[in-house]
Amino acid sequence: MRRLVNRWLVCLFTASGLFTASSLLTASGLVAAFVPLPVAAHGERATEPYIRTRTVHWYDVTWSSGSIAANDEITVAGKFRLFSDWPDAASLPDLVFLSNGSPGAVLTRVESYISGIPARQSARGLKTGKDYTFKLVMKGRVPGKWHLHPVLNVHGAGAIVGPGAWVEVTGKQSDYKEPLTTMTGVKIDDLQTYGVARAQMWHFGYGVLALLWLLWWLRRPLIIPRWLVTQKGREDLLITSTDDKVAAALLVTVLLVVIIGYKQTVEEFPNVVPLQAGFVKVPVPPNVPEAASIEVKNAEYDVPGRSLRMDVVITNNTDRPIRVGEFMTAQLRFINKDLPAAVESIDPSFPKDLLAGAGLKVGSDSPIAPGESRSTTLDATDAAWEVERLVSFLSNVDSRVGGLVFFYNDQGERHMSEISGAVVPVFTQLGSKVSTKAPEILNARVD
Amino acid sequence: MNKNDALILQSAELSPQAAQWSRTFDYLIIVVGAFLVWSVTYISQLLLAGDWDFFIDWKDRQYWVLITPTVTIMMAAGFQAIFWKLFRLPIGATASLLLFLVGVWIVRYHSWYGMAYFPLSLVIPGTCLMSAIALDAILVLSRSWLITGMIGATLYGLLFYPSNWVAIAGYFQPVEHMGSMASVADMIGYIYPRSGTPEYIRIIERGTLRTFADHAIWVSAFFSGFVCVFSYYIFWFIGSFACNPKFVAVGTRFKSAFGGSGKPAAAGESA
Numbered sequence: 001m002r003r004l005v006n007r008w009l010v011c012l013f014t015a016s017g018l019f020t021a022s023s024l025l026t027a028s029g030l031v032a033a034f035v036p037l038p039v040a041a042h043g044e045r046a047t048e049p050y051i052r053t054r055t056v057h058w059y060d061v062t063w064s065s066g067s068i069a070a071n072d073e074i075t076v077a078g079k080f081r082l083f084s085d086w087p088d089a090a091s092l093p094d095l096v097f098l099s100n101g102s103p104g105a106v107l108t109r110v111e112s113y114i115s116g117i118p119a120r121q122s123a124r125g126l127k128t129g130k131d132y133t134f135k136l137v138m139k140g141r142v143p144g145k146w147h148l149h150p151v152l153n154v155h156g157a158g159a160i161v162g163p164g165a166w167v168e169v170t171g172k173q174s175d176y177k178e179p180l181t182t183m184t185g186v187k188i189d190d191l192q193t194y195g196v197a198r199a200q201m202w203h204f205g206y207g208v209l210a211l212l213w214l215l216w217w218l219r220r221p222l223i224i225p226r227w228l229v230t231q232k233g234r235e236d237l238l239i240t241s242t243d244d245k246v247a248a249a250l251l252v253t254v255l256l257v258v259i260i261g262y263k264q265t266v267e268e269f270p271n272v273v274p275l276q277a278g279f280v281k282v283p284v285p286p287n288v289p290e291a292a293s294i295e296v297k298n299a300e301y302d303v304p305g306r307s308l309r310m311d312v313v314i315t316n317n318t319d320r321p322i323r324v325g326e327f328m329t330a331q332l333r334f335i336n337k338d339l340p341a342a343v344e345s346i347d348p349s350f351p352k353d354l355l356a357g358a359g360l361k362v363g364s365d366s367p368i369a370p371g372e373s374r375s376t377t378l379d380a381t382d383a384a385w386e387v388e389r390l391v392s393f394l395s396n397v398d399s400r401v402g403g404l405v406f407f408y409n410d411q412g413e414r415h416m417s418e419i420s421g422a423v424v425p426v427f428t429q430l431g432s433k434v435s436t437k438a439p440e441i442l443n444a445r446v447d
Numbered sequence: 448m449n450k451n452d453a454l455i456l457q458s459a460e461l462s463p464q465a466a467q468w469s470r471t472f473d474y475l476i477i478v479v480g481a482f483l484v485w486s487v488t489y490i491s492q493l494l495l496a497g498d499w500d501f502f503i504d505w506k507d508r509q510y511w512v513l514i515t516p517t518v519t520i521m522m523a524a525g526f527q528a529i530f531w532k533l534f535r536l537p538i539g540a541t542a543s544l545l546l547f548l549v550g551v552w553i554v555r556y557h558s559w560y561g562m563a564y565f566p567l568s569l570v571i572p573g574t575c576l577m578s579a580i581a582l583d584a585i586l587v588l589s590r591s592w593l594i595t596g597m598i599g600a601t602l603y604g605l606l607f608y609p610s611n612w613v614a615i616a617g618y619f620q621p622v623e624h625m626g627s628m629a630s631v632a633d634m635i636g637y638i639y640p641r642s643g644t645p646e647y648i649r650i651i652e653r654g655t656l657r658t659f660a661d662h663a664i665w666v667s668a669f670f671s672g673f674v675c676v677f678s679y680y681i682f683w684f685i686g687s688f689a690c691n692p693k694f695v696a697v698g699t700r701f702k703s704a705f706g707g708s709g710k711p712a713a714a715g716e717s718a
Contacts, residue, residue, distance in 0.1 A: 104564040104642075105564045105569075105641075118624075118627065122646045159642070182620040182622050184621065194618075195615065199614040200552075206574060207549070222534070223469070237458055239537075240451055244587060247585075248584070250584045251584040251585065261610070265613045269616040275504060275506075275652060
């Protein structure tokens with residue numbers, strides 16, 4: 001008896017627990033379902049680090065304004081490098097689409113270009129190791145403060161999000177209009193509402209016809225009587241000759257409405273075109289020799305110190321002395337603050353949260369002479385590694401790191417090179433290999 | 448109540464009071480059943496034909512015309528079978544598609560427009576409602592699922608395109624943008640960004656159906672009618688199967704777990 005009572009008590013508690021949990025879930029679901037809430041994030045930190053550090057590197061990205069009125073335009077422009085050390089886990093950028101990352105259609109697209117080629121459709125022909133320019137012209141639609149990113153969607157690799165800046169749209173949503181004139185001269189006042197009333201009118205008409213048909217049947221004795229009569233085989237009572245006539249009339253009406261409606265619509269819109277499904281081809285940019293080649297000897301990520309340290313050998317291939325000005329990966333910019341040209345390269349519109357506070361520490365920061373190969377250390381330390389959720393590259397199947405290094409010569413000219421290599425996690429100072437070769441860097445970090 | 452209704456109640460051998468209660472039961476069932484039919488049809492459509500139904504720039508001449516009727520006729524046929532076999536009610540297809548259309552417009556306003564800021568012009572839904580009415584009407588006239596499948600399902604696929612073209616033809620007027628031609632629908636899809644839906648993900652205008660002297664759309668419509676026949680029969684049988692309640696025998700271990708003796712009950716004794 002006790003076992004039975006215990007068993008029933010367990011069942012009772014389990015059932016009441018499930019009931020409470022499901023009630024809470026239902027309540028939260030109802031709140032979510034009936035109270036429209038704006039979406040602010042769009043997952044720029046959710047993408048795996050190996051995608052963000054080794055696929056598309058966005059640079060020189062600028063936003064023409066931080067605040068626009070509804071119906072005014074904003075331009076996001078810049079460049080991106082398709083990284084040579086593209087991860088095997090992601091498809092190569094054979095088919096891409098240039099887009100924007102923002103929470104829904106709060107900003108609308110006016111024009112978009114990849115290397116000057118209109119990018120309304122998806123693009124083929126892009127190659128890794130090449131640089132491309134991009135331009136996105138957007139228009140404010142919904143008032144609010146929105147995070148606006150450029151995004152390159154790569155078929156098979158997903159959306160690769162560029163740096164995002166806050167853009168405020170002021171005014172009223174009703175200020176936004178999207179007029180359009182077709183090639184046949186038809187003027188559309190506003191694309192947002194064009195054709196909606198027409199579709200609703202037809203759907204409403206169809207709905208009335210359907211409702212009449214349902215009411216024809218639902219007005220009669222329904223479930224139980226019809227089931228009992230069906231069981232007795234008296235179908236003659238359930239479908240009468242009047243029903244046959246109504247069904248025939250309805251069928252004829254449906255056919256007439258569809259045929260006549262279609263004929264009139266074809267006459268109303270004689271010039272129509274199918275959806276345009278082709279891709280555009282982007283020409284391959286010419287080869288540009290790297291100003292400096294970088295060989296990674298050791299790279300480690302100091303987990304407690306939130307620091308990426310790299311032993312590198314830099315070879316200057318130019319005819320002028322150069323210095324390391326910046327290391328950039330996954331939109332994070334580590335600037336060598338000892339180099340004025342590098343500091344000056346930061347556009348005022350660039351988001352501050354993507355500028356690492358401590359900057360880049362270069363072990364041997366004196367100019368590298370033309371033709372010289374210099375062993376040095378690069379130290380990129382910042383909490384942003386954690387904030388941007390980049391440290392999970394330690395748990396990726398392909399533990400490598402990549403990025404761009406910017407050099408400046410004595411005339412202030414900028415050159416860019418790729419850097420990539422395996423990265424090893426370091427959980428204690430004893431495990432460090434890089435720090436033993438550059439004690440001044442380690443000391444500076446510890447201090 | 449007309450004469451025929453009285454005959455139905457008389458044949459059902461329901462007393463006036465029972466008939467009154469059965470009518471109350473009807474109203475309850477209509478409300479509950481409507482939500483059931485609505486949700487099942489909606490989920491089926493979302494899973495199998497989502498993007499083609501969601502966006503105006505997915506409504507192409509090939510896949511939209513083929514896939515949407517093929518998918519919507521599934522639940523239409525299933526519910527038609529249930530309503531017809533159990534109650535001789537030829538309303539399954541119409542109810543399924545009407546409730547779906549009502550639901551889809553609610554979602555368009557609430558979620559797509561209200562939560563994601565998409566303009567309604569981007570998310571105009573298609574509908575197979577006229578096809579569904581024709582399917583139910585043919586079932587009444589033929590009294591046969593076989594004939595309804597052959598004629599009605601073919602008509603179901605064929606009627607989809609013209610009955611929707613009247614609503615959306617304006618979206619396929621040509622416009623020029625950045626030096627190339629596009630349809631108004633392409634432009635709406637381009638202007639109002641879907642961050643997670645790149646343009647190349649559209650499955651539109653692929654294959655070689657367009658080689659039929661530029662009449663791709665009617666080839667698709669006929670092919671859609673052909674596929675609808677099979678889709679109809681499969682889901683009619685699934686619906687028919689659902690009309691036959693089956694009971695799974697419960698073992699003694701299960702009975703004893705809930706306080707029973709686990710032994711077969713003797714006459715006049717509760718297990």
